[in-house]
Amino acid sequence: MNQAVKKSNEAPLGLASIRIVVADDHPVVRFGVKNMLMSEPGFEVVGEAEDGDVAITQTLELEPDILLLDLAMPRLPGLEAMRAIMSRSPRVKIILLTGTISTQQIIEALQIGARGIILKDSVAGDLSQALRAVLSGDYWIGGERVVNLLRALRELMEKAAAIPERKTYGLTPRELEVTTCIVEGCSNKDIARQFTISEETVKRHLSNVFDKTGVSTRLELALFAIAHKLVALDS
Template sequence: MEPICIVIADDHPLFRDGLRALLESVPDTRVIGEATTGTEVIEEAQALQPDLILMDIKMPGTNGIEATRRILQTSPHIRILILTMFEDDESVFAAIRAGARGYLLKGAVQEETLRAIRAVARGEAIFGPAVASRLTHYFSSMQPTGKSGPTHFFPELTEREYEILTLIAQRKSNAEIAVQLILSPKTVRNHVSNILSKLQVADRAEAMRAAWTAGLGQFPSEDL
């Protein structure tokens, strides 16, 4: 069998060196590139077309979540395994929405890392034990109330933020949202800023598309 061709995206040289040494110690994986920023890994993915990318979340410039989203827009066949120190709900769910096929913490033992790489390369979805436990707890705690809410689509958002995102999906301006919710324009702007940060999107248009994807509002007949 051909080895799994891998790009490592992480801004810590010692961690990259350790991963490379691990991957070079087994016959079924091959490192074909490395990147230290989100912009670099997007370029590497386009140029090298690897089978799999090991993606950190926090990197200079474009973060790993946004890099994942952009890579999969043009190269959906590439598998992406998030390998990070962050296990908070916000990061986990943002990675899943961006299209990552796996999520593993950097403290994982080498055997676990290799198993995850092989599983994701086969097309499976794989999550480390700690992350899997959080996902299981989240989905088991969901109550079928019959109405949409932040626990159903965007668990990282507060109820107010979810309400504002819903109005953004309806193409409401900040001024219109302020009037409808009886809030000051400054308060609305602060909520919108928090929404962009939590969803890890670059601007209002991307937040709107994320909301449409989740079923809030409808996709327009043509792009914004």
């Protein structure tokens, strides 16, 4: 059975496999993405990373063709990791994986050098097409292939100007999720279980949130989040 799996993942005769590093703090996401790639001929997962620092190290050491990078990574957020990688290894093509992303973050990611953005909800349907689009020299944005990046950026900037982004005080998508959990009264253990991360990682997220919002307790954070509409409250 193992031989059959390996065979299905081999590149067509005479072509080298596309080498990929998968960086996401969720082991389940990494496992799922690897399985999807194994079912596609010509793709090879050569490395994994569970946080932004490891993503940088793995990418610089392994020099993959493509890095699939979670936007909300522990220790170093995806956009910061991408900046570090692009300054030292601009050849790698980076596709962001994310649960949610604002228009402004899409613009920033593309300006730094991202070649694609895939929402995790649609990764099963989009991953293969996105990889092939990026490998052919195009981009993948909003669930479709984009050939003209300048036009796409212009449209995104017009959209961002027309619809002001909600103020988030610099919180990452994961930090906003943790903030929502705090408002709902979750403990660190509850949050760790919900997002399949360690309690130490939860504490690190909370420390970052406290620094960015200027609060010092969970109660102050909950009140701040409600007052500044950082969380959506059920009516």
